[in-house]
Amino acid sequence: MASLCRLICNNVKRAMPTARHMSAKAGPLVDVAVDGDGIAIVTMQRLPVNSLNLELLQELDKALVDVGKNKSKGMILASASPTVFSAGLDIMEMYKPDPKRVELFWTTLQGVWLKLFGSTYPTAAAINGHAPAGGCLLSISCEYRVMATGKYTIGLNETALGIVAPMWFMDSLTSVIPQRQAEIALTTGKMFTVDEALKVGLIDETASGKDDAVAKCKQFIERFDKIPPLARSYTKQKVRSRALSWLNKNREADLKEFLQFVNSPIVQQSLEMYMAMLKQKAAK
Numbered sequence: 022m023a024s025l026c027r028l029i030c031n032n033v034k035r036a037m038p039t040a041r042h043m044s045a046k047a048g049p050l051v052d053v054a055v056d057g058d059g060i061a062i063v064t065m066q067r068l069p070v071n072s073l074n075l076e077l078l079q080e081l082d083k084a085l086v087d088v089g090k091n092k093s094k095g096m097i098l099a100s101a102s103p104t105v106f107s108a109g110l111d112i113m114e115m116y117k118p119d120p121k122r123v124e125l126f127w128t129t130l131q132g133v134w135l136k137l138f139g140s141t142y143p144t145a146a147a148i149n150g151h152a153p154a155g156g157c158l159l160s161i162s163c164e165y166r167v168m169a170t171g172k173y174t175i176g177l178n179e180t181a182l183g184i185v186a187p188m189w190f191m192d193s194l195t196s197v198i199p200q201r202q203a204e205i206a207l208t209t210g211k212m213f214t215v216d217e218a219l220k221v222g223l224i225d226e227t228a229s230g231k232d233d234a235v236a237k238c239k240q241f242i243e244r245f246d247k248i249p250p251l252a253r254s255y256t257k258q259k260v261r262s263r264a265l266s267w268l269n270k271n272r273e274a275d276l277k278e279f280l281q282f283v284n285s286p287i288v289q290q291s292l293e294m295y296m297a298m299l300k301q302k303a304a305k
């Protein structure tokens with residue numbers, strides 16, 4: 022009884038808006054700023070495209086832990102780039118990889134997903150630009166998505182690179198859009214325009230730009246002001262429990278499968294061609 026009371030009290034404290042303005046630099050690749058309402062804005066700032074390398078993932082991991090410890094009311098994931106939310110996994114981490122580093126890279130990504138998808142605090146993504154692959158994954162692991170209008174795209178395009186998205190990527194997608202649309206999107210490597218994403222439910226709202234996206238994410242998080250936080254977080258955990266326990270139980274097997282894929286000559290060839298295509302496009 023006493024421990025239940027303590028839990029409720031702690032959670033009530035979390036729900037109270039904080040009067041202080043707190044801003045903390047998490048590291049060079051991720052900025053964490055907590056606003057006057059107690060909402061943490063976690064900004065990825067590995068420019069130009071926030072491709073997720075080991076160091077960015079490690080900083081994200083730390084930021085997610087810190088947001089939980091600081092009892093923030095909620096977390097908004099954002100990008101410092103004006104046109105890209107995140108370009109997804111850094112291809113250079115997977116191309117001719119160093120065996121130890123690529124293992125750490127993948128287990129760190131698993132950890133980030135478990136913390137983000139399973140966070141007790143409310144989460145929203147302010148998607149102010151392109152969000153392919155891992156960029157899409159981060160956003161669909163949040164509870165709410167607001168995307169800036171523009172010629173941006175979002176989706177899990179792994180198959181286009183010859184990579185098979187792991188189970189937890191798929192689980193994240195089917196937690197947001199219906200299974201049939203998810204299957205077609207995954208097998209075709211579909212990148213959705215902003216309008217298409219809104220229509221299928223991949224994003225929840227559009228915004229005129231980053232500030233508007235952040236403001237709309239805040240409005241989403243503030244919806245929970247009158248909801249008892251303990252009931253909220255348990256409910257979220259239960260809804261997400263199947264996907265979370267799958268990865269918790271299968272981390273080793275998932276790593277093994279990734280390493281097998283990434284080290285296969287055909288995947289290496291696909292990655293090489295894809296990188297060359299990106300470089301060629303950038304040079305134009």
Ligand SMILES: CC(C)(COP(=O)(O)OP(=O)(O)OC[C@H]1O[C@@H](n2cnc3c(N)ncnc32)[C@H](O)[C@@H]1OP(=O)(O)O)[C@@H](O)C(=O)NCCC(=O)NCCS
Binds near residue numbers: 108
């Ligand atoms: C995100 C994207 C739409 C942004 O387009 P853009 O603003 O025109 O930026 P560019 O394509 O010119 O990319 C800028 C630089 O980042 C690099 N880059 C882009 N995505 C990258 C990635 N996922 N990993 C590593 N490097 C990447 C580009 O090669 C380029 O490098 P350079 O400046 O040395 O030539 C585009 O970069 C893209 O489609 N990236 C690949 C996304 C993807 O398929 N990711 C899946 C990874 S599994």
